[in-house]
Amino acid sequence: MESVSAVAAGIRAARKEAGLTQEDLANLAETSERTIRAIETGTGNPSLRAVAAAANVLGLRLTVTR
Template identity: 50%
Template sequence: MSNFEYSLQAELSIRQYSADRRWTVDVLKDIGAKIRVERRRHHLTQEQLAEVADTSTRTVRDIEQGRGSTSIGTVTAVAGALGLTLTVSP
């Protein structure tokens, strides 16, 4: 089982953070996959989620694909728009 499974409260728990404070590729992909699953569960398009989260469709797409240099604030906003909590722990 992955460290990134949904809890009953649909919480995302991030336990990997690189020494230079940049998200590791695996973490980004795991977060993106969880956001995609939750977006689809809510029957939202990427465009609709972007509007609710006050960001661009491209940003939502990049987050879901685990790419780019999206800020943690933006990822948190997108996750929050879906009712998800992003938790960073050592």
């Protein structure tokens, strides 16, 4: 899925740009490091809440378009 890959790449790039580790982001987003790994690799089935929390911590905005 192209959109999942785009979200994964965007979150990973923003985290690295912010100088955060996956553990740091997990703590700030109040989720697990395993969930952050799943989000960044586009694998597993992280909840929308977890994805949104990670994006919010990084100052990213998730949008829904048609």
